[in-house]
Amino acid sequence: MEDDSLIPRVDPVFAEMNKNLGKPPLIVDLRPINSPMVLVTSHEIAELLAKPSSLFPTSAPKTSLDDFHHVIGTRSILAPVGENWKALRKIFNPGFSLQHLFTLLPAREGKTSLFRDHPERHARTENVFPIQPLVVNLTFDVIGAVVML
Incomplete structure (x- = not known):
């Protein structure tokens, strides 16, 4: 079950x-x-x-976000499809290159070692604890550290 x-x-x-x-x-x-x-x-x-399929070669179709342009902007990468999306995604590609991601390792490692200490401390008490808040905090810590580099 x-x-x-x-x-x-x-x-x-x-x-x-x-x-x-x-x-x-x-x-x-x-x-x-x-x-x-x-x-x-x-x-x-x-x-x-x-x-991908012959009908949708890049991905499944997205729900229209036209009504959210005041929130996400008119050139958000969230809304376009097809070639328009590919052009915007190309702008972001350097930030996801392996070479660039390696430069972010020290910031990620520092935050990950802090994260690792929390579950270990909880495990020693042998009490059940929620992991979700710890993971959410780790996510924000890593994003914050990477953005501030």
Whole structure:
């Protein structure tokens, strides 16, 4: 039997829908409540949907974010598709090059060693503790350290 405490937290409405429908790996279409949508609860189906195809050679289509331009800006990398996305992504490519990522290792290592101390300290007490806050803090610490370099 699956331990529900191990399942990542999702929107309670979707979790309830999934439960009420017998936990299918895929739920499609919420019309007339909302635009057509797919809720994927299976890693295998998520992988199939993420793979390029002849119809979508770069990736699955994105939901339009046009209504969010006041939040994400008019040239956000989140909204474009196809060639427009590729042009914007090209701007970010140097920041993800292996050579550049190696220059960030010292900042990441310092934050990771601080993170490692917390679970070790908790483990010595033999008490159960939530790991999520520690991981969230690590994520923000690493991002902050890298941005400030």
